[in-house]
Amino acid sequence: MTVKVGDELPTFTRETGFANWNRYAAVNDEFVPIHMDDAAGEAAGNGGAFGMGNLQWAYLHNMLRSWVGENGEILSIEVQFRSPNVKGQTVTAKGVVTAVDGDVISLDVWTEQQEGTKLAPGSAKVKMGK
């Protein structure tokens, strides 16, 4: 596959809420009130409970991994958690190629909710599998 600047990656999308967050808490021991209790989430400045940044992080990895293939490599990734993932949102992980340097591909990556607001913008470098 020839990769060029501007290419968009196949997306990774999930409906989000307690069903996702509780499963993630169960494997990551992340039973934090702001992720499980609306009152705690509201006290933290949001409308209610909200999802883990680490799960947004995982969704971005899922998208990248699917694209590079089993023999590909995720070399690096950085994101900022800018906006909370609240209950009922449809979260989509997206990516676009920003540079190709030999076999190293640079990308802008982010998660966004159903109206297009970015939740976790960032960047990544990957190598495609052979």
Next chain:
Amino acid sequence: MTETYLNDTVINANGTLCSRSVSYPIEASAIRKWAMAVYWPEPAPETFMNAEYAPEDFDAFAWGPASYESLLEGDDGRVMVRHGINERALGFPDWKFRAGLNGGMNCTYGVRMHVGDVITDVKSVGEYTERQGRMGLMLITQSISTWTNQNGELVKRTINSGIRY
């Protein structure tokens, strides 16, 4: 109103090694469960269900380490700080915050994690800064986590940013 969170102790701590944790050997069932959670409700890829290797974002320390030691002078390590760094042992101010948030992550990967791998995590202090936000003065912290496997190979180096106010 808090005018600043930063003092010389906080600023000069940048780069200080804080703790070393060693994981239990990674189990196949832990890889499967992790993958099922992060791909739910769709099935996880066969690669992870067969536990050929772990997802890059897998946390080998999610349910605690097999061993933990503090690397800070004068700290006996009896208070284990699993996430972030031991600010009390570093002599940081006894800040009071209303809330804390995950600000972001920056990770560079090395070799993959496999079943049976034993991971060592060395945590160190990153940069501490502050800025005004809609919730008041915010403290922005960095903790750096460097993972190596039983062969001494780099697994990943992660800079975790926290926001407190």
